[in-house]
Amino acid sequence: MARPVQIDRDKALRAARDIFWRQGFTATSMSQLLKAMDIGSGSFYAAFGSKPELFAQVIEKYDTWSAAQWERIRTTKAGLDAISEFLHITVVDVSDKNRLKGCLLVNSILEMEGVDTELHQQLVNRFKGLEQVLSLCLQEAQDSGTLREDVSIAEGVGYLMTNIYGLRVASRAGLSRAEARRRVQVLIQMISKPNTGE
Secondary structure (H helix, E strand, C coil): CCCCCCCCCCHHHHHHHHHHHHHHCCCCCHHHHHHHHHHCCHHHHHHHHHHHHHHHHHHHHHHHHHHHHHHHCCCCCCCCHHHHHHHHHHHHHHCHHEEEEECCCHHHHHHCCCCCCHHHHHHHHHHHHHHHHHHHHHHHHHCCCCCCCCCCCCHHHHEEEEEEEEHHHCCCCCCCCHHHHHHHHHHHHHHCCCCCCC
């Protein structure tokens, strides 16, 4: 009896992530996925189910990576400093190649609207975790007196989420590192309590 094919799931998911990130879900064919993941169709369906199921697993892995990133940031930073660090890591201090790819999650949300309602909602829900972390950071900023007094936590989260979406889309349109850094600086300044020099 033939032995079942052993699959390195992490390696396969990374390969799938890269091609989805580069081409999008719709434009990526099964043959391209199988070639990139270096597995046969039988092994693919046994291990990952279907293309939409694979995509959901890729997004879950991507989300886990983002959560781990926040954990590392928050070991040394809090409040607006933590938010600024996150934006620099994910938008500014990335290679030109990756900046032009934008954010896999944002790209996929834009692509899936009107294409696959269930997948679109799953993607939107993934941003809830980011909203929660931003809310926590803004609460810390409010408690420390660094958040503008006329900005509520809810308003701050909405403002940040809108601009995070915008920065990720602008990255795909060719936003330079210098301009990305400037926009992040202005973004944080807009919700920071003015320094009166007292």
